[in-house]
Amino acid sequence: MGLVIHMAYLDRVFHCLSDGTRRAVIAQLASGPASVGELARRHHMALPSFMKHIRVLEESEVVISRKTGRVRMCQLRPDALTAAQGWLERERRVWETRLDQLDSFIETLSEKENARGNR
Amino acid sequence: MGLVIHMAYLDRVFHCLSDGTRRAVIAQLASGPASVGELARRHHMALPSFMKHIRVLEESEVVISRKTGRVRMCQLRPDALTAAQGWLERERRVWETRLDQLDSFIETLSEKENARGNR
DNA sequence: GAGATATTTAGCCGGATGGCTTACTGTCTT
DNA sequence: AAGACAGTAAGCCATCCGGCTAAATATCTC
Structure with a gap:
């Protein structure tokens, strides 16, 4: 509400x-x-x-x-732009976290790939 | 341009x-x-x-x-929100710098005020 | 108190916005 | 090949936006 x-x-x-x-x-x-x-x-x-x-x-x-x-x-106003900035920062944080997770996911994948290659 | x-x-x-x-x-x-x-x-x-x-x-x-x-x-897009965020941050920086200057200006004033008071 | 000054109000106008429906175009799936 | 499915195209509609002018309202200044 x-x-x-x-x-x-x-x-x-x-x-x-x-x-x-x-x-x-x-x-x-x-x-x-x-x-x-x-x-x-x-x-x-x-x-x-x-x-x-x-x-x-x-x-x-x-x-x-x-x-x-x-x-x-x-x-x-003293806090003129904080609301806008706040929203942007929060979204960006989610987005970057996800990219990081994606990176490490890909990394994991290629490690597995290597492991397989070394068999 | x-x-x-x-x-x-x-x-x-x-x-x-x-x-x-x-x-x-x-x-x-x-x-x-x-x-x-x-x-x-x-x-x-x-x-x-x-x-x-x-x-x-x-x-x-x-x-x-x-x-x-x-x-x-x-x-x-990877850089989806950077333009918006960039603008906000720049403006905020100017704004905060000015507030700081204002603070020290006021401080200077009250120092003078004190000096005068001490005459 | 007359005139200059700084807004403010009211209302016109063309174009953009954000919703809708209905009809069309491809791409699966069977 | 028929039908379901995902998206697009076209176009209607009410409302908002961002500019304008002309006229009203205070508030100085002389």
């Missing part, structure tokens, strides 16, 4: 990362907070279009923003 | 990962190859719908498949 939520969360994070503009924003925010306006200026894009990206970034919990006066400042 | 291609590639990989069904397929393939039919059976889904996922997985170069006779076997 909590699993479903978790799934939907990964859906959102990876979807968020699947767009070049959003990845660029993340990259920029990694070196410090910035206002929506500052961020938008670097991407030849109308502000309302850009705002949609900000919303996606926030909904996927990669970015937080807070408005003071008329300017909204954005920053990366 | 090669950069653009690289971007589009990341787009595809992350988009590929943004769907729970496809992540489940990857998880399953991590523990060994399987046919399209076997894979489809575990996801209450019509085969043609499922095939679209397989196509996405192949286009994002996460999975390879080969048809022998009437059955198509799928497996993970």
